[in-house]
Amino acid sequence: MKKLDKFYDTFSSDERLKLALAAQIRGDQQELKRLWNTCPQKIYSLPEAEFDEKMEGILLLAKSVLTQLLLTEKDLQIIMISTKWYIRYITATVENYARGANNAWKRLGQRGKIPFDVDGREPTDEELESIGLAAALEELPGPLIRQREEIIAELKGYMAAFKSFVQKLG
Helix, strand or coil, rough: HHHHHHHHHHCCCHHHHHHHHHHHHHHHHHHHHHHCCCCCCCCCCCHHHHHHHHHHHHHHHHHHHHHHHHHHHHHHHHHHHHHHHHHHHHHHHHHHHHHHHHHHHHHHHCCCCCCCCCCCHHHHHHHHHHCHHHHHHHHHHHHHHHHHHHHHHHHHHHHHHHHHHHHHHH
């Protein structure tokens, strides 16, 4: 590329980058070296490396803790929504089952107290147990509560680590 020798000092950054990538792809190490050696040199002023690295580390750690806080908040919201949904689902299932049983009782012409009188009150444990839903009511909230406790414990760990890190810095 002798024709370009007089232009090497005038290439823009983008032009130099394109030529260097093309030389790299071709395996032209001489051209690549020429592009590197003729690249304009600049002097930059930066903060002290030790200070800058520590400051960047603290900011990264703070951003990580903030991100974890936001993710934890979302996880807790999902748990609460899941728990509310599950309780509504079980309640609707019990009420629909009870209404269906009551309607069947009446249609069969049975007399006396209907099997489930849940209008205006919550079903008793015996009523729930008789249709097998007492255990179902306790099944999901337990794991959701444990998941919530695990998330909170993890969050406390992040906060303790952050506090310890800041204390060591003084």
